[in-house]
Amino acid sequence: MKNSKNEWCKDYDACPLEDFLINIDGYASSRSKLPWMTYEDWSFKAALASASDVIVSGGKPIALSYSVGATDENVLKSVSLGIGKASEYLKSIVLKGDSNKSINDSWIDVVFIGKMENKKYVKRSGAKKGDYLIQIGYLGYGSLAQKLLENKININEIDKNILNKTITPDFQINAYIPIYKYATSSSDNSDGWMSTLYNISESSRVKILLDSIEIDPLLNNYIHEEEALYSWEDYNFAATVSEENLDYFLEECSNLNIRCFVVGKIDEGYGVYYNNKKVNNFGWLW
Structure with missing residues (x-):
């Protein structure tokens, strides 16, 4: 996907769009939920992970949306609690949530939006000798x-x-x-x-x-x-x-x-x- 300046986003942790930085991260629980984690912990950390790319690119995290595939209703409730906890921790609002029924493995995708100051952002490229x-x-x-x-x-x-x-x-x-x-x-x-x-x-x-x-x-x-x-x-x-x-x-x-x-x-x-x-x-x- 290209950003608003028609550049590839491969050198970005989060992509700039107008005054905002946008990132998405997704996880399958079988590959990312540690054995000692609850599903609330898992979704909380998934939100942090997505916000992390925004922050390191120079954006203030302000809002998130998420989509979850849950194997049962208890998982869905726990994931929602974790997202709510993350939004408070990050002082960001939840714009929208989407729920799906997953058969074998719960999953989550989190989109995070950050606000840039004066459209200033930082990429992975730009380091120079002497830095x-x-x-x-x-x-x-x-x-x-x-x-x-x-x-x-x-x-x-x-x-x-x-x-x-x-x-x-x-x-x-x-x-x-x-x-x-x-x-x-x-x-x-x-x-x-x-x-x-x-x-x-x-x-x-x-x-x-x-x-x-x-x-x-x-x-x-x-x-x-x-x-x-x-x-x-x-x-x-x-x-x-x-x-x-x-x-x-x-x-x-x-x-x-x-x-x-x-x-x-x-x-x-x-x-x-x-x-x-x-x-x-x-x-x-x-």
Whole structure:
């Protein structure tokens, strides 16, 4: 699909249309609902996922619509509750909902609409040599979920507050403000941190030199840095910022209580390097 400027949207996390940014995400429960999630949790996170693309593109989330295929009425009710909870959390209205009967597997599609300021938005392309790489929000929740799925960690040993992070991650709603004001490129972390960084590397045709990884301190006993490289569905953000705007970006983060970390730099070339070693592009598989 093409946007209003007749450009392909492949380099966008969310597509611009007039004064708005629009995104859609869809999920089958058999491939996305974690075993410890309720259907309310599942639909809540699906809404966050769709809003994430809008925010990282520089848009303020304002409204959503959704369509759900439910296997029974209880699932439908739970999904509706999750969407309502997400709309409150994101301070966005629900425009319309659509319900369908699904035979074997429940599914959901969520469209999110964001408002642009002065029609300013950010794509995955735009990073240049000398820019700084910013990690917005913590990493590690997807890696924790992966370990739980693979029975590498006993779920009964995990504090409930930590487990809930796999449902409601370190979501930085107001990050759209420093992003639209100062970022040269950006992408959200849905399929994995390396996949996110490669989105920028490939679209901007640059090399990313990653120096550090910021993991939620609550996860220090469970997740190592190398594991967090591929952590998925954390819905944190990667942004690049020019040297001249770096202090302004970080000051905006501080004023808005947004967790922002300088974790690397942009150079000429291609690929992502962590501690001077190239890291493969690898994302969410299960």
